[in-house]
Amino acid sequence: MTQSSDRRRVVVTGHGVVTPIGIGVEEFWSALQKGECGIGQIQSFDTDDLQIKIAGEVKDFEPRERLDSKQLLLADRYSQFAGYAARDAVAQSGLEVPLADDKAYRSACVIGTGIGGITTMEFSYKMLFREGKRATHPLTLLKTIGSSAAAHVSIEYGIKGPCYGVVSACSTAPHAIGNVYRMIREGLIDLGIGGASEASLAWGTTRAWQAMRVLSPDGIWPFSGNRNGTVLGEGAGILVLEELEHAKARGATILAELVGYGMTSDAADMVNPSIEGASMAMQIALDDARLSPGDIDYINAHGTATTVNDINETRAIRRVFGKDAEKLSISATKSMHGHLLGAGGGIEAVAAIQSMRDNFVPPTIGYAEPDPECDLDYTPNEGRKREVTYAMSNSFAFGGLNAVLLFGPAPA
Amino acid sequence: MDDVATKIVEILKKNMKEPPESVGLETPLADLDIESLDLAVIVFDIEDTFGIEIPYNANEEVEDFATVGSVVDKVKAIITESKASGAAA
Numbered sequence: 001m002t003q004s005s006d007r008r009r010v011v012v013t014g015h016g017v018v019t020p021i022g023i024g025v026e027e028f029w030s031a032l033q034k035g036e037c038g039i040g041q042i043q044s045f046d047t048d049d050l051q052i053k054i055a056g057e058v059k060d061f062e063p064r065e066r067l068d069s070k071q072l073l074l075a076d077r078y079s080q081f082a083g084y085a086a087r088d089a090v091a092q093s094g095l096e097v098p099l100a101d102d103k104a105y106r107s108a109c110v111i112g113t114g115i116g117g118i119t120t121m122e123f124s125y126k127m128l129f130r131e132g133k134r135a136t137h138p139l140t141l142l143k144t145i146g147s148s149a150a151a152h153v154s155i156e157y158g159i160k161g162p163c164y165g166v167v168s169a170c171s172t173a174p175h176a177i178g179n180v181y182r183m184i185r186e187g188l189i190d191l192g193i194g195g196a197s198e199a200s201l202a203w204g205t206t207r208a209w210q211a212m213r214v215l216s217p218d219g220i221w222p223f224s225g226n227r228n229g230t231v232l233g234e235g236a237g238i239l240v241l242e243e244l245e246h247a248k249a250r251g252a253t254i255l256a257e258l259v260g261y262g263m264t265s266d267a268a269d270m271v272n273p274s275i276e277g278a279s280m281a282m283q284i285a286l287d288d289a290r291l292s293p294g295d296i297d298y299i300n301a302h303g304t305a306t307t308v309n310d311i312n313e314t315r316a317i318r319r320v321f322g323k324d325a326e327k328l329s330i331s332a333t334k335s336m337h338g339h340l341l342g343a344g345g346g347i348e349a350v351a352a353i354q355s356m357r358d359n360f361v362p363p364t365i366g367y368a369e370p371d372p373e374c375d376l377d378y379t380p381n382e383g384r385k386r387e388v389t390y391a392m393s394n395s396f397a398f399g400g401l402n403a404v405l406l407f408g409p410a411p412a
Numbered sequence: 413m414d415d416v417a418t419k420i421v422e423i424l425k426k427n428m429k430e431p432p433e434s435v436g437l438e439t440p441l442a443d444l445d446i447e448s449l450d451l452a453v454i455v456f457d458i459e460d461t462f463g464i465e466i467p468y469n470a471n472e473e474v475e476d477f478a479t480v481g482s483v484v485d486k487v488k489a490i491i492t493e494s495k496a497s498g499a500a501a
Contacts, residue, residue: 051467213452213470229471271449307471308448 010184011410013252014095014240016088017347018081018197019337020056020233023066024088028347029354031336032362033383038337039219039231045203052215055201056233056338072152074139076117081236081343082149082197083156086111089193090157093240094252098158108162108192109154110179111238112172114342116146116165119202149197149236161189170302170339171263171395172196173237173346174403178261180241190246195238198343206232214271214306220339222303222332223310223378225369230304233338237346244411254410256353259390260289266400272308273396278316281402282392286320289406291390293321296328296406298355298391300348301378303332303364304339309396311373318376329361329386331379336365345395345403352391352407359387413437416462416491417484423457424480437481451477458483464490 017024020038021031031038038056047053063073063080072083090097099107120143127133142148147165154163162183168175173196180194209215209232216229247254262284266277286293302313310332318325333351340347355361360383367380393405413421417437425431427450435444446454448470455468466486468474476486 051465211452211456212449213455213468216469216471227471228469269447272447 008185008187009244009411010181010241010258011244011247012239012255012258012353013242013247014089014091014093015255015350015353016085016092016238017236017350018058018061018085019235019340019347020058021337023058023061023084025350025354028350032333032351033360035363035365035381035383036336037365038233042201044201050203050206050210052206052210052217054217054219054231056231057201058234069156071155075148075152076120076143077199078113078117078197079143079149079152081199081234082111082195082238083152085195085197085236085238086153086156086193089238089240093242094250095191095240103190104158104160106161106190107159108180108183108189109150109159110162110164110166110176110192110194111150111153112166112168112176112196112342113146113149114167114169114172114198115200117144117148118200118205120144122202122204153193159193168401168403169397169399170341170344171397171401171403172342173344173349174393174395174405175263177239177241177258177346177349177405178263178403181258181261184241184243191240191242193238193240195236195346196342197236198341199234200341201232201234216305219366220305220335221366221368222301222305222335222364223314223371223374224367225371227305227307227310230306230334231338233340235337235340235347236343237348237350239349256356256407257409257411258405259408260285260291260406262288262404264402266402268400270399273312273400275312275315275319277400277402278313278394278396279319281404282316282320282394285392285404285406289408291406293324296321296390296392297386297388298352298361299328299330300352300391300393301330301332302394302396303334305332305334310371313394313396314374314376325376328377329379329384330376331362331364333362345393345405348395349393349405349407352393352405356388356391356407356409359385361386361388416488419461420458420484420487421480423454423461427454427457435480437479437484439480441477441479458487462487462491464494466490
């Protein structure tokens with residue numbers, strides 16, 4: 001047994017996603033199993049004068065068909081993604097919404113984002129500075145702020161306890177989910193929505209990324225010897241978390257238990273990750289779950305396909321798992337959906353949960369040749385049936401900000 | 413050193429915390445304590461100064477960025493190329 005009865009346990013009773021390879025968990029998981037690639041030529045803006053012309057765009061997201069409230073129809077795309085993912089997650093949880101007041105103040109909504117409504121901001125600045133307009137749209141500010149997704153979702157479901165966004169670049173989603181987990185464990189709340197959303201694909205932001213020289217113009221091939229950078233994506237990943245007895249009392253279907261959470265900061269460099277920071281985050285998650293490295297079956301890696309991340313992550317896994325690293329299944333699902341930045345760890349947490357429910361490890365696609373410095377089992381190109389009892393999801397962000405989630409089976 | 417080389421050395425020095433007294437064409441960039449993010453900033457600065465675009469991906473090892481001299485050669489080649497295509501247009 002991993003958990004004794006001395007503390008409150010936290011379970012997942014709903015999940016929802018918006019991704020470049022499917023909207024809704026069913027479509028997303030089916031695409032991951034089949035190894036489908038959601039990366040393609042950018043359609044939503046003109047890339048003629050850009051060096052980077054590819055991304056993982058969300059296709060066929062028609063807000064009027066996907067969203068219920070008028071407020072969300074007027075929101076930024078990033079809030080709309082969060083709204084839809086939360087709608088799916090809440091529906092699956094079976095919670096009665098809007099929450100009655102006795103539950104409303106015992107619930108939280110923490111939905112982060114790497115950068116919030118930046119496409120709204122970019123459009124407004126273009127109008128002001130280039131088109132000479134005298135005013136911005138009156139909703140510009142509300143659409144842009146990085147707490148708007150959290151606020152919209154709390155309004156939708158009557159969540160009246162802690163509600164805010166969190167920001168930690170590519171570790172945002174696990175920080176948000178981990179934050180809700182800790183609040184439940186510590187008795188502040190009984191249930192909460194946690195996750196992140198990102199919709200930052202635009203001409204100006206792509207220019208900014210291009211200037212960092214870390215994007216690949218060709219494709220995202222994590223851990224493969226020929227990898228040459230990451231590819232941006234967009235979407236949202238949201239979980240409904242609940243205290244175990246609370247979920248049981250209302251007869252909810254439990255998808256998984258969130259058994260461990262680790263977070264660290266490298267405190268070293270803005271872009272070069274450290275083995276120590278990444279490995280300590282994994283170790284702290286294991287300790288939190290009271291598990292040993294040998295208990296873990298699958299790691300959904302951060303796996304960005306940059307030269308440095310994939311080597312560093314491999315070394316960090318080796319440091320934590322020792323000889324048990326050999327029997328781990330690892331995959332970087334970013335090879336299929338791209339790098340969703342703040343939202344990445346949200347949809348990857350869903351992939352980890354689904355891997356346990358189906359006992360199936362999704363592949364790392366586009367894997368063409370081994371890299372001697374990346375020498376673990378990354379599940380190249382083909383997914384695999386395998387018993388997955390415990391699954392870990394890694395996120396390592398710019399600035400050296402690390403967050404790791406560890407999921408286990410639904411308690412009997 | 414010619415004009416292009418002098419400007420490039422200036423840019424390199426501007427982006428170093430403690431620039432050495434002498435930076436020559438043979439100096440390897442690796443000796444100048446320039447890391448990946450510094451290089452992205454330096455490339456930006458060079459592009460801005462000369463009005464050119466330099467293809468550079470931090471994930472790939474590129475010979476053009478081995479020494480100060482190789483950067484100068486690369487920049488000169490791109491300047492010549494863009495002048496040629498400008499004249500043709």
